[in-house]
Amino acid sequence: MPLRETLEAMSWDPSQPNSIERLQVVYKVAERCNLNCSYCYYYNIGDSTALQRPAKASLSGTKNFARWLAEGCEELGIPQVLISFHGGEPMLMRAKEFAQTCDILARTLSPVVDLGFSIQTNGTLMSEGWFEALKGYQVNVGVSIDGRRADHDRFRLDHQGRSSFNATETAIKRLMDASTQYPHLRPSTISVLNSEVDYRETFRYLRGLGIESMHFLLPDRSADDRTPALEAEAKAIGKGLLTIFEAWMIEDDPDINVRFISETLGFFQIGGPRKQLGRRRKSNQILVARSDETIAIDDSLIPALDWYKTVPEFAIAQNSLRDVFRSPIFGLLENEENRLPSGCVGCPWTQICRGGDLENRYSTTRGFDNPSIYCSTYKVLYQGICELLIQNGYPQPEINRRFGVFDRV
Numbered sequence: 513m514p515l516r517e518t519l520e521a522m523s524w525d526p527s528q529p530n531s532i533e534r535l536q537v538v539y540k541v542a543e544r545c546n547l548n549c550s551y552c553y554y555y556n557i558g559d560s561t562a563l564q565r566p567a568k569a570s571l572s573g574t575k576n577f578a579r580w581l582a583e584g585c586e587e588l589g590i591p592q593v594l595i596s597f598h599g600g601e602p603m604l605m606r607a608k609e610f611a612q613t614c615d616i617l618a619r620t621l622s623p624v625v626d627l628g629f630s631i632q633t634n635g636t637l638m639s640e641g642w643f644e645a646l647k648g649y650q651v652n653v654g655v656s657i658d659g660r661r662a663d664h665d666r667f668r669l670d671h672q673g674r675s676s677f678n679a680t681e682t683a684i685k686r687l688m689d690a691s692t693q694y695p696h697l698r699p700s701t702i703s704v705l706n707s708e709v710d711y712r713e714t715f716r717y718l719r720g721l722g723i724e725s726m727h728f729l730l731p732d733r734s735a736d737d738r739t740p741a742l743e744a745e746a747k748a749i750g751k752g753l754l755t756i757f758e759a760w761m762i763e764d765d766p767d768i769n770v771r772f773i774s775e776t777l778g779f780f781q782i783g784g785p786r787k788q789l790g791r792r793r794k795s796n797q798i799l800v801a802r803s804d805e806t807i808a809i810d811d812s813l814i815p816a817l818d819w820y821k822t823v824p825e826f827a828i829a830q831n832s833l834r835d836v837f838r839s840p841i842f843g844l845l846e847n848e849e850n851r852l853p854s855g856c857v858g859c860p861w862t863q864i865c866r867g868g869d870l871e872n873r874y875s876t877t878r879g880f881d882n883p884s885i886y887c888s889t890y891k892v893l894y895q896g897i898c899e900l901l902i903q904n905g906y907p908q909p910e911i912n913r914r915f916g917v918f919d920r921v
C-alpha cells in the first residue's frame with residue numbers, strides 16, 4: 513500500500529467525530545425464522561446464539577435503540593444511517609408492530625441523520641398489512657430466492673421440509689406489480705450460490721420476473737472447510753458466476769445491476785484505479801443491533817466462528833455508540849483487510865481479489881492469513897472475465913498491464 517494511504521489508514525479512528533460517512537445497522541427485529549435453510553449459519557451450521565435472545569425486538573427496546581443511535585450519531589457526526597431489518601425472518605413480527613417500529617425510528621432519527629430503511633425477507637409472510645407498512649415507510653425490499661423452483665427447493669425449505677418457492681415467487685410478483693406505483697418496492701434479490709445450478713437459467717428466470725438488481729452470495733465457509741470436494745465445488749461456482757457474467761453481457765443493459773459484476777468491472781475501467789490492495793477506508797460501517805438490546809460487529813464474519821465468538825459485544829444500556837467504535841476490533845479488522853494473505857503473494861489477481869472476503873480467509877490455526885476458501889472460484893472467474901472482455905474489444909495490453917496474466921496462463 514502506498515505510504516500516504518498506509519498513514520491515513522493507521523490514523524483513521526471511527527470513534528473520532530466525522531470519521532464515519534455512513535452507518536448501516538442491521539436490526540434483528542425477529543430472531544427466529546419460519547424457514548429452515550440448510551446452509552444457514554445462524555441456525556444450522558454453527559451459531560445458535562440467536563435462540564437465546566428474545567424472539568422479537570420489543571417496542572420499548574426499539575425506543576431505547578433509537579435514542580441510543582440518535583445520540584451516538586450526533587456525538588460522532590454521522591450524517592447517514594441505513595436501518596436494514598433482518599432476522600431470522602423479520603416478517604415474523606406483526607405488520608402493525610413493524611409500522612410502529614419504523615415510526616419510532618423515523619421520529620427519533622430523522623431530525624439527526626439522513627435515514628433510510630430496507631428489509632431482507634424470504635417473502636413468504638408478505639400480507640396486505642406488510643405491503644402497507646413497506647409503502648408507508650419507504651422501505652426498500654430485498655427478497656431471498658435461490659433461483660427456479662428446483663434450485664430454490666434444494667435448501668430453502670420450512671421446518672416441516674416443505675417448499676417455500678410459491679410463496680416467495682408470489683411475493684416478488686406482487687412487489688413488482690406494486691412497484692409501478694411505488695418504485696421503492698421493486699425488489700432486489702439475494703441468491704446463495706450452488707455448484708449444481710445452471711446460472712444462465714437463474715439469470716433468465718430472475719430477469720423474467722423483472723428483477724433489475726441481484727446479488728449472488730458465496731455460501732458461508734471458512735478456510736478450515738477446505739477439502740478436495742469443496743475445491744471442485746469452488747471451481748464450479750466460479751464457472752457459474754462466469755455464466756451469469758456472460759448472460760448479463762448478452763442482455764447488454766447497463767441498468768441491470770449484478771453486484772459482483774459492477775464491483776469487478778469497476779476495476780477494469782480504463783483510467784480507473786489500478787491497485788485496490790489498500791482497501792477502502794472503513795468510512796462505511798456496519799453494526800448489528802439485536803432483540804436483546806445488544807450490539808455486535810458485522811455478522812457476515814460469522815463463518816470465522818471460533819474468532820467471532822471471542823469478539824466484544826456491547827449493551828446499549830452501558831455503552832455509547834462512541835464506546836462501541838472505540839473498541840480495538842475495528843482497527844484489527846481494518847488491518848486484516850489491508851493485509852494480503854501470505855499464500856496470495858505472487859498471484860496475478862491480488863490487485864482485484866485481495867485474498868477474498870475476511871470470513872472466507874479464516875482458519876483456526878492461521879487466523880485470517882489464508883487465501884480465501886473460494887480462491888479457485890475467483891481464479892476461474894477473473895480469468896474468464898478477462899477472456900470475455902478481450903473477445904469483446906477490451907484492449908489486451910491493458911489486461912497485461914494490470915495482471916500480466918495472459919503472459920502466464
Ligand code: SF4
Pocket residue numbers: 855856857859860861862865866867868883884886887888890891
Ligand atoms: S485468487 Fe486466490 S491466491 Fe489470488 S489473491 Fe485471490 S485468494 Fe489470493
